Amino acid sequence: MFWRKNTIADNDKANRQIMKVTYIFVGLFILLISHIFYFTAFESENFINNPYNDKRAQLLSKKIVRGTVYSRNGDVLAKTYTDDAGNETRVYPYGPLFAHAVGFVSHGSSGIEQIAGFKLLKSDDAPATRIRNDLAGIKNKGDSVFTTLDTSLQATAYSALGDRKGAVVVFNVKTGEILALISKPDFDPNRIDDIWDAVNEDTLNSPLLNRATQGLYPPGSTFKIVTALEFIKENPATDKYGFDCTGSFEENGVKINCYHGQQHGHMDFSSSFARSCNSSFANISSTLNKESFGKTCDDLLFNKGIPCPYGYKNSYVDMSKDTSFGELIQAGIGQGRTQITPMHMAMITGAIANNGMLMKPMVISSVKNIVGGTVRTYGYKEYARLMSPEESLALKDLMRQVVISGTGSRLQETNGYEAAGKTGSAEYSADKTKSHAWFTGFAPFDDPEIAVTVIVEGGGSGGETAVPIARMVFDDYFSN
Amino acid sequence: MYIIFITVSKYILIALMAVYAIQCFSVFSHDDKKERDGIYLRQVAPMSSVYLLSFLLLYIETGDSLLLKFYALTQIIIWALILLYRYMYPEASKLLVNNMCMLMSTGFVILSRLNFDKAKKQFIVALVSIAMAVVIPYILKKFKRLRRFYLFLAAAGAASLLTVLLFSTSVNGSKLSIMIGGMSFQASEFVKIIFVFSMAGMLTCMNEKYRILSATVTAAIHVLLLVASKDLGSAVIFFMVYVIMLFVATGRLSYFIIGLAGAAVCSVLGYVMFSHVRVRVAAFSDPLSNIDGSGYQIAQSLFAIGTGGFDGMGLMQGAPYRIPVVEADFIFAAICEEFGALYGICLLLICISCFIMFMNIAMRFKDMFYKLVAVGLAATYGFQVFLTVGGVTKFIPLTGVTLPLVSYGSNSIMVSLIMFSVIQGLYVSVNSSNIT
Numbered sequence: 071m072f073w074r075k076n077t078i079a080d081n082d083k084a085n086r087q088i089m090k091v092t093y094i095f096v097g098l099f100i101l102l103i104s105h106i107f108y109f110t111a112f113e114s115e116n117f118i119n120n121p122y123n124d125k126r127a128q129l130l131s132k133k134i135v136r137g138t139v140y141s142r143n144g145d146v147l148a149k150t151y152t153d154d155a156g157n158e159t160r161v162y163p164y165g166p167l168f169a170h171a172v173g174f175v176s177h178g179s180s181g182i183e184q185i186a187g188f189k190l191l192k193s194d195d196a197p198a199t200r201i202r203n204d205l206a207g208i209k210n211k212g213d214s215v216f217t218t219l220d221t222s223l224q225a226t227a228y229s230a231l232g233d234r235k236g237a238v239v240v241f242n243v244k245t246g247e248i249l250a251l252i253s254k255p256d257f258d259p260n261r262i263d264d265i266w267d268a269v270n271e272d273t274l275n276s277p278l279l280n281r282a283t284q285g286l287y288p289p290g291s292t293f294k295i296v297t298a299l300e301f302i303k304e305n306p307a308t309d310k311y312g313f314d315c316t317g318s319f320e321e322n323g324v325k326i327n328c329y330h331g332q333q334h335g336h337m338d339f340s341s342s343f344a345r346s347c348n349s350s351f352a353n354i355s356s357t358l359n360k361e362s363f364g365k366t367c368d369d370l371l372f373n374k375g376i377p378c379p380y381g382y383k384n385s386y387v388d389m390s391k392d393t394s395f396g397e398l399i400q401a402g403i404g405q406g407r408t409q410i411t412p413m414h415m416a417m418i419t420g421a422i423a424n425n426g427m428l429m430k431p432m433v434i435s436s437v438k439n440i441v442g443g444t445v446r447t448y449g450y451k452e453y454a455r456l457m458s459p460e461e462s463l464a465l466k467d468l469m470r471q472v473v474i475s476g477t478g479s480r481l482q483e484t485n486g487y488e489a490a491g492k493t494g495s496a497e498y499s500a501d502k503t504k505s506h507a508w509f510t511g512f513a514p515f516d517d518p519e520i521a522v523t524v525i526v527e528g529g530g531s532g533g534e535t536a537v538p539i540a541r542m543v544f545d546d547y548f549s550n
Numbered sequence: 551m552y553i554i555f556i557t558v559s560k561y562i563l564i565a566l567m568a569v570y571a572i573q574c575f576s577v578f579s580h581d582d583k584k585e586r587d588g589i590y591l592r593q594v595a596p597m598s599s600v601y602l603l604s605f606l607l608l609y610i611e612t613g614d615s616l617l618l619k620f621y622a623l624t625q626i627i628i629w630a631l632i633l634l635y636r637y638m639y640p641e642a643s644k645l646l647v648n649n650m651c652m653l654m655s656t657g658f659v660i661l662s663r664l665n666f667d668k669a670k671k672q673f674i675v676a677l678v679s680i681a682m683a684v685v686i687p688y689i690l691k692k693f694k695r696l697r698r699f700y701l702f703l704a705a706a707g708a709a710s711l712l713t714v715l716l717f718s719t720s721v722n723g724s725k726l727s728i729m730i731g732g733m734s735f736q737a738s739e740f741v742k743i744i745f746v747f748s749m750a751g752m753l754t755c756m757n758e759k760y761r762i763l764s765a766t767v768t769a770a771i772h773v774l775l776l777v778a779s780k781d782l783g784s785a786v787i788f789f790m791v792y793v794i795m796l797f798v799a800t801g802r803l804s805y806f807i808i809g810l811a812g813a814a815v816c817s818v819l820g821y822v823m824f825s826h827v828r829v830r831v832a833a834f835s836d837p838l839s840n841i842d843g844s845g846y847q848i849a850q851s852l853f854a855i856g857t858g859g860f861d862g863m864g865l866m867q868g869a870p871y872r873i874p875v876v877e878a879d880f881i882f883a884a885i886c887e888e889f890g891a892l893y894g895i896c897l898l899l900i901c902i903s904c905f906i907m908f909m910n911i912a913m914r915f916k917d918m919f920y921k922l923v924a925v926g927l928a929a930t931y932g933f934q935v936f937l938t939v940g941g942v943t944k945f946i947p948l949t950g951v952t953l954p955l956v957s958y959g960s961n962s963i964m965v966s967l968i969m970f971s972v973i974q975g976l977y978v979s980v981n982s983s984n985i986t
Binding site: 081085086088089091095096099101102103106109115117118122125129133201207 | 909
């Protein structure tokens with residue numbers, strides 16, 4: 071047996087082994103120290119901005135006056151007002167306009183107030199000033215946070231959505247900057263303490279819920295973007311596709327109707343997409359490979375985390391080799407159990423517009439100290455390639471046809487830009503006549519700059535309700 | 551004025567700690583015994599200053615004069631301990647004595663801040679342990695036939711672990727300790743030391759044919775008993791100590807590699823077999839997604855370290871009490887939060903210097919038994935530090951072990967002090983009998 075021939079090592083040999091063991095340990099410890107350094111210097115900055123860490127933020131706010139939040143235009147979105155008696159009040163000059171985008175800080179925190187909580191509670195003022203303040207017993211002034219939010223676009227999108235429930239997300243597809251983020255119903259963050267009980271108890275409207283990033287909705291026909299992508303991957307020659315729509319599609323006991331029972335007649339691939347023919351897309355879905363379809367959904371960040379600076383919910387789609395035929399067909403037209411957040415939809419749209427590359431969405435562009443000295447700037451980052459440039463080009467053409475000859479006609483004859491997109495009218499209850507109105511699109515078509523995603527809860531037809539809202543945002547953006 | 555004092559003292563504390571840590575390593579570059587002795591003596595200055603300044607801050611913040619009495623008493627005991635070693639065991643490693651005092655006093659400070667009652671209890675246990683520990687070098691010097699008792703030691707160790715497994719009540723799914731006379735007794739802590747002695751005895755004194763087999767079987771029994779008690783942190787430590795001792799004793803790299811491969815296989819098995827291992831790995835890989843459950847501890851630990859940053863929130867200025875079991879397993883996170891990550895790294899450097907000193911002592915022995923005991927204890931200590939600091943900083947999954955001499959826990963502090971004393975005892979016997 072192998073252990074029988076063992077002698078004990080002599081002293082020198084044993085010492086050499088001890089040296090080796092010591093080196094291994096010291097190596098491990100050096101790695102550990104590097105890790106602590108790395109975490110403290112880089113990772114902790116974002117990690118600590120968590121609602122579960124609010125206690126430490128409260129402790130810091132006893133020593134530091136919370137900093138100011140600015141829009142990209144230099145407008146004050148949130149600031150702390152201190153009266154003569156030293157009482158502090160957090161003021162939001164735009165009232166409910168930035169209720170979800172900037173958030174609030176009382177009873178916990180949300181929005182930018184939460185994401186940038188520790189940045190606002192750090193003072194990078196000149197050391198001499200800080201020492202003078204410490205000596206005089208005056209609180210130091212926290213740093214200012216400059217956001218990517220655009221006051222004008224935010225206001226346009228806000229009034230366009232009006233009193234309806236829903237959300238609007240506008241983001242720059244080339245940089246990832248979030249330009250506007252609206253969720254309704256909303257509230258006035260200036261009065262958060264007074265209305266706290268009321269907004270919390272209002273479970274019917276959930277005004278505190280940020281629908282843009284945490285609202286999960288059936289995507290309806292907007293999901294046909296994903297189905298189309300998978301179809302292109304499996305069938306590069308899409309122009310051979312043809313289908314005669316009689317208002318419904320039935321196979322293996324699963325029946326799919328077109329919106330309001332419309333009969334589309336003969337459809338090719340592009341017109342199926344442009345006119346959002348459910349029957350044709352059910353037909354397309356029935357041919358797709360479920361495993362590969364699941365992989366495509368995976369690439370588009372379904373069922374997992376998205377790079378969203380705000381707190382978000384994971385989108386869901388059931389697509390794998392075990393998926394039933396019925397669920398496959400339903401998912402293909404964005405119904406069934408499929409759910410998505412408006413933010414995620416905007417990211418997919420942004421990636422299509424940006425040649426398949428998703429830029430990492432960002433809402434904080436820089437941090438400056440109280441006298442305007444830059445503490446830190448945040449650059450644009452590529453997050454991931456969601457599809458190949460060729461695939462994105464094909465989808466862009468499909469989405470342009472939606473505006474030219476399909477359900478997005480209300481984006482025709484625009485002034486100074488050409489838009490593209492996809493509408494959706496997503497059924498959400500047993501009552502098939504009710505639907506959420508979706509639109510997700512981008513402009514200009516030739517060289518896309520921004521993506522706009524709109525959802526109106528119970529808004530009916532996407533083309534009639536959501537597209538006009540997106541148009542107002544595009545019009546405002548391109549008028550400047 | 552007061553805020554200025556807190557801010558300035560924060561940086562002074564880091565600077566003093568850095569000076570002390572640098573001294574720990576600079577001694578290795580001095581060969582002259584007199585020069586080294588000078589450094590050891592000078593180390594007492596930053597050590598005592600950190601201690602004084604810390605308690606001053608605690609007192610200013612709380613106004614509790616009991617803290618000052620506690621400070622005075624503990625500081626006297628620590629100085630007395632340093633002097634006692636100088637006179638009783640002039641051959642002892644003064645670096646280890648200093649480090650032992652530095653680590654213990656850091657523990658007293660942070661425990662006084664977190665829970666003064668626990669600090670007092672820790673001090674009493676430490677006092678008893680020190681009384682026991684100072685005679686250990688003497689016993690080791692006289693009782694040279696200890697190595698012959700390996701079978702007895704192995705049996706005693708395994709029996710203790712079995713007793714805990716059979717008679718203890720389970721806490722958080724793990725069976726760690728039994729109550730004896732109102733004191734909780736965590737067997738795995740004490741068995742660590744016994745285990746190292748039994749391993750060393752078997753590998754050196756047994757018949758050549760059976761030594762490796764019996765050492766392997768003994769180690770396997772210990773590890774399996776610990777796994778059955780779901781004390782996985784200790785199981786990992788025992789296993790690694792066995793592998794390292796075997797490697798040094800035989801000088802065969804293949805054993806080391808087989809051992810590491812075995813450890814990898816066991817980790818996978820543990821992951822598949824035990825749900826609480828999977829829970830910990832999930833908490834490790836993404837603490838924020840599991841923050842309401844298994845990720846809560848590690849997330850709070852990282853919030854503490856991250857919010858403290860390199861320079862810390864300042865003593866009494868943070869919220870370390872938000873971390874569960876902060877006094878024991880998460881003490882390192884609490885220290886980082888209030889004293890800063892730089893201070894924490896200096897503390898880690900001090901632990902590393904202890905480990906290197908342990909190994910250095912091991913290399914001086916010609917007697918393989920003592921050599922192996924020293925290597926075994928060094929590996930135990932080094933691994934435990936690595937597991938706890940790595941765990942709370944999310945470098946590796948959490949295993950739930952304490953930071954020796956710093957963490958709260960009567961078993962932990964007692965065993966750590968005994969471990970340091972055993973090493974000192976070995977060192978004394980080397981130096982005085984001139985084996986080298």
